[in-house]
Amino acid sequence: MTTTTEDAGDVAASAEAGPSPSAPSTNALVRQGNLSAVLTMLHHDGPHSRAELVRRTGLTRSTMTVLTAELIELGLAREGQSRSGVGRVGRPAVKLEANPEVAAIAVHPEVDAITVGVVGLGGEVLRRVRYDTLAPASARDTVRIVRSIVEGMRPDLERDHRIVGAGVAVPGLVRSRTGKVLMAPHLGWRNEGIAEALGRALGDEVVAANDASIGAKAEAVFGAGRGVRNMVFANGTAKGIGGGVIINGEVLNGTEGFAGEIGHTLVDSQGSRCYCGRRGCLETEVNPRHLLPFLGRHHIDEDELDIALGLSRDPALLREVARQAELLSEALTNFVNLFSPDLVVLSGYLGNLLSVSRERLTEAVRLRPLGGEARSVRLERASLRSSLMLVGAAELVFERRVLPVSGS
Numbered sequence: 001m002t003t004t005t006e007d008a009g010d011v012a013a014s015a016e017a018g019p020s021p022s023a024p025s026t027n028a029l030v031r032q033g034n035l036s037a038v039l040t041m042l043h044h045d046g047p048h049s050r051a052e053l054v055r056r057t058g059l060t061r062s063t064m065t066v067l068t069a070e071l072i073e074l075g076l077a078r079e080g081q082s083r084s085g086v087g088r089v090g091r092p093a094v095k096l097e098a099n100p101e102v103a104a105i106a107v108h109p110e111v112d113a114i115t116v117g118v119v120g121l122g123g124e125v126l127r128r129v130r131y132d133t134l135a136p137a138s139a140r141d142t143v144r145i146v147r148s149i150v151e152g153m154r155p156d157l158e159r160d161h162r163i164v165g166a167g168v169a170v171p172g173l174v175r176s177r178t179g180k181v182l183m184a185p186h187l188g189w190r191n192e193g194i195a196e197a198l199g200r201a202l203g204d205e206v207v208a209a210n211d212a213s214i215g216a217k218a219e220a221v222f223g224a225g226r227g228v229r230n231m232v233f234a235n236g237t238a239k240g241i242g243g244g245v246i247i248n249g250e251v252l253n254g255t256e257g258f259a260g261e262i263g264h265t266l267v268d269s270q271g272s273r274c275y276c277g278r279r280g281c282l283e284t285e286v287n288p289r290h291l292l293p294f295l296g297r298h299h300i301d302e303d304e305l306d307i308a309l310g311l312s313r314d315p316a317l318l319r320e321v322a323r324q325a326e327l328l329s330e331a332l333t334n335f336v337n338l339f340s341p342d343l344v345v346l347s348g349y350l351g352n353l354l355s356v357s358r359e360r361l362t363e364a365v366r367l368r369p370l371g372g373e374a375r376s377v378r379l380e381r382a383s384l385r386s387s388l389m390l391v392g393a394a395e396l397v398f399e400r401r402v403l404p405v406s407g408s
Contacts, residue, residue: 031067034059035405038067039076039098043121043403044221047080047095068096075099075162076121076405098122103157104397105166105202106390107146108211111136111186111239116149118161119394121402123222125387126161127153139181139192147201164401165204167393168194169211171242173261176253179208185275186239207396211235213260214392215382216244217251219345222391223383230341234262235382236349238299241283245339265334267327282331286324288349291317302348302385309356325357329364336365336377347382354381 038053048056054064071077080095100120108115114137118127129149137145150157157163172184179195199206216225216233225231225246234243241263245252252259263283264276271280288305292298294317295308309321332344344365346354354361358379365377384391 032404032406034063034067035071036403038064039071039405040403042071042077042096042098043123043398046122047097049093049095051093053096071096071405074405076102076402100124100126101161102164102402103161104164104394105150105204106393107142107166107168107198108389108393109137109142109168109170109187111171114142114145114149115390116146117390117394118153118157118163119390120161121398123218123391123395125390127156128390129153136187139187139189139194139197142194143197143201146198150202163204165397166198166202166206167214167396168198168206168208169214169389169393170194170208171211171237171239174208174210176209179206181208205397205401207400209393209396210242210244210260211389211392212242213244213251213253214396215242215347215384215388216246216260216345216392217395218384218388218392219347219382220246220249221395223388224345224380225343228341228343230339231343231345232262232335232339232341233345233347233382234335234350235347235388236283236286236288236351236353238287238289238349241286241350243335245341247339262331262335265331267330282327286328286331286350286353288352290320290324294320302352305349305352306355309352321353321356322360325353325360328353328357329361332361332364332379341377343378343380345380345382347388351381354379 037057041053041056042048050061050064050068053068054061057064068077072079076099077096078099080097098121100122103118103120103126106117106119112133114131114133116129117125120126131145131149170181170184171186172189173182174180175182179193181189181192181194183190195206195208212233212235215235216231219225219233220228220231229246229249231246232243234241243260243262245260263281264274265282266278266280267282268280268285272284273279274281274284288300292300294314300308312318328350335344362379365379382388
């Protein structure tokens with residue numbers, strides 16, 4: 001929420017004691033809050049004219065003029081090309097946008113690759129490098145590979161961008177406060193201080209978090225969940241299912257950031273053994289590897305699987321898809337009952353299942369949950385696709401180092 005300068009007196013009057021000599025004044029805090037609010041709008045919602053920003057924030061035109069001038073001076077915003085509506089008379093409005101030259105390095109280690117990207121303010125992936133690996137890279141090798149990729153980019157980065165840090169999306173349990181990976185079983189990592197190690201290698205601040213929580217945030221800000229305050233996000237791959245939950249606009253972190261392990265929801269007590277020790281976890285039962293024998297493939301990406309499922313008429317394949325869709329529908333019913341979201345977003349392999357089983361899965365979130373209001377729950381496929389983890393990892397950096405504008 002934006003705070004007008006008129007609120008400053010109320011804030012000061014309500015304080016029980018005056019600020020310490022070194023503390024910023026109330027007016028300075030109000031100004032910083034307004035700068036952050038305006039920059040966040042430009043970053044999350046795209047270009048705005050000053051008039052549009054005035055309408056959205058409730059600030060005066062003169063105040064907005066001062067704020068936007070400061071953001072431009074700080075290099076965080078810039079003026080885009082003048083645009084006018086068809087048939088509109090008068091001088092066209094100048095749009096302001098978040099400056100994409102301010103950028104973050106984004107890293108996503110997977111079992112068969114390490115992807116490094118450059119993401120600018122505004123959420124656009126400006127550059128992407130995928131380094132394929134024959135086996136999951138160790139944390140030490142990941143740091144070495146990422147450093148090598150970034151060094152290869154260095155001349156272009158120094159010429160075209162202001163890098164403000166790096167974010168890492170890790171498929172595992174990550175302590176949100178320290179960026180230490182407690183366990184990433186599919187990578188074979190345990191107790192790895194990936195943020196600290198990568199920070200030393202790159203010479204900049206690095207933050208790390210669970211990839212599914214990162215994906216939830218990215219979809220909420222830039223994707224299918226824009227404008228939704230209560231959302232469940234689930235991402236499926238051949239190596240497991242991760243999830244994130246957003247309640248009242250905030251990611252549900254739990255202790256040390258470990259909330260959202262929805263892949264270990266029990267869906268079949270007689271099912272396959274999971275690495276966690278139990279049988280029938282969602283991620284062991286709802287998994288693309290069960291489809292590969294029917295397709296004659298050892299590996300298949302999300303786009304290829306969309307095509308294969310749309311064309312196949314193999315009864316055995318269709319039965320397996322139906323089995324998995326039914327188990328996923330049971331899990332979705334539980335998630336809706338637990339969190340009462342407005343929206344459920346499915347990504348990766350779960351998005352594939354939604355494409356071919358929408359009626360079955362939609363019925364699960366609309367008709368089975370408790371309470372009549374559950375019928376309003378929407379079910380959507382993630383829209384960021386291959387950019388999801390890079391955009392989310394960069395957002396970790398922007399939220400920590402850019403959006404809390406301190407001014408000059």
